[in-house]
Amino acid sequence: MNRDTVEPTATRLADGRAILFFGDGGAPSVGVDRRDLPVRPAEPATTIRRDPTTGDTVIVAPARQERTYKPPRSMCPLCPDPDGLSSEIPAADYDVVVFENRFPSLATPAGFVPAPTGGVADPLRVETPGVGRCEVVCFTSDHEGAFAALSPRRARLVLDAWAHRTAEMFARDDIEEVYCFENRGEEIGVTLPHPHGQIYGYPFRTRRTAALLRTAAAYRAERGGDLFEAVVAAEIADGARVLVRTEHTTAFVPYAAKWPVEVHVYPNRHVHNLTELSSAEADDLAAVYLTILRAFDALYGSPLPYIASWHQYRTGAAEGYLHAELFSIRRSADKLKYLAGSESGRDAFITDKTPENIAAQLREAIG
Numbered sequence: 259m260n261r262d263t264v265e266p267t268a269t270r271l272a273d274g275r276a277i278l279f280f281g282d283g284g285a286p287s288v289g290v291d292r293r294d295l296p297v298r299p300a301e302p303a304t305t306i307r308r309d310p311t312t313g314d315t316v317i318v319a320p321a322r323q324e325r326t327y328k329p330p331r332s333m334c335p336l337c338p339d340p341d342g343l344s345s346e347i348p349a350a351d352y353d354v355v356v357f358e359n360r361f362p363s364l365a366t367p368a369g370f371v372p373a374p375t376g377g378v379a380d381p382l383r384v385e386t387p388g389v390g391r392c393e394v395v396c397f398t399s400d401h402e403g404a405f406a407a408l409s410p411r412r413a414r415l416v417l418d419a420w421a422h423r424t425a426e427m428f429a430r431d432d433i434e435e436v437y438c439f440e441n442r443g444e445e446i447g448v449t450l451p452h453p454h455g456q457i458y459g460y461p462f463r464t465r466r467t468a469a470l471l472r473t474a475a476a477y478r479a480e481r482g483g484d485l486f487e488a489v490v491a492a493e494i495a496d497g498a499r500v501l502v503r504t505e506h507t508t509a510f511v512p513y514a515a516k517w518p519v520e521v522h523v524y525p526n527r528h529v530h531n532l533t534e535l536s537s538a539e540a541d542d543l544a545a546v547y548l549t550i551l552r553a554f555d556a557l558y559g560s561p562l563p564y565i566a567s568w569h570q571y572r573t574g575a576a577e578g579y580l581h582a583e584l585f586s587i588r589r590s591a592d593k594l595k596y597l598a599g600s601e602s603g604r605d606a607f608i609t610d611k612t613p614e615n616i617a618a619q620l621r622e623a624i625g
């Protein structure tokens with residue numbers, strides 16, 4: 259890592275889950291979780307099945323049906339709770355908090371050792387325990403807030419928290435991929451309005467990552483050089499879709515954007531993950547990221563539902579370039595894009611806005 263690691267204050271929730279407080283300054287006043295929570299299972303509660311026809315992975319997580327669904331504000335599990343009785347965060351206040359998800363899609367219980375598979379596996383019935391890690395990241399204690407409303411300093415603290423978690427998860431052998439993301443807006447199924455994101459530590463390589471790495475390896479074999487560096491350079495040279503270009507960061511609408519609103523944000527220097535950024539690069543990335551999210555909300559004059567998806571790779575990996583992909587299903591002030599036959603049935607997207615047009619609209623929203 260090129261800079262000092264931010265060290266959180268770490269403690270445990272009533273059922274043993276880890277919770278980490280990242281502070282803007284000074285130690286937070288952390289209380290005690292006094293809830294009577296059920297004991298966590300000793301074995302993973304989910305499984306991972308492989309689709310024998312496509313090779314895709316599906317996480318089967320039936321217990322998640324019981325997770326918290328649109329609670330009233332007084333019951334918000336992400337608001338600070340000094341009494342330690344009603345929320346996940348036993349503290350009078352906080353800056354940024356990360357904790358293990360109570361209803362994880364993936365979790366490796368302490369001491370769990372997967373049973374040896376042994377023998378010849380049936381290729382039509384490949385099912386493995388849902389090991390890995392799922393964490394929740396609260397961006398602010400303000401229930402009504404949004405990432406776009408964070409100060410640059412707080413946005414940077416979120417990046418530092420993501421970097422801390424990325425380093426820890428990539429150090430584990432049961433995690434293949436570390437994925438920081440945010441789902442924002444009821445339109446895309448967010449069940450808790452309190453501003454938060456998640457981090458998944460997958461025990462397998464996801465399909466999208468596999469596709470990116472495969473394309474990058476093929477590009478290197480055919481053309482020499484790094485695909486992602488070439489993509490950023492080509493966008494800068496072209497200019498038609500570039501939204502923001504600063505000393506350390508570039509944001510653009512990708513050449514083949516498939517969502518009605520889509521922006522990719524890259525650090526100018528090729529790094530694999532957030533832990534490799536210098537302090538100046540992390541500050542700049544946080545600032546540009548805020549600019550894009552604010553433009554999203556300005557686009558139609560109302561909060562835009564979006565997904566923010568961070569791509570990270572292990573330090574030293576042959577391929578891969580840290581970047582964020584932000585996109586929305588909203589195609590106008592009052593219309594959503596639905597994933598219908600071509601998109602859902604074939605993964606073949608049809609877009610009615612040119613990427614250059616999306617870029618022009620976003621440039622106007624940035625002002």
Ligand SMILES: [Zn+2]
Pocket residue numbers: 334335336337400401452
């Ligand atoms: Zn809340």
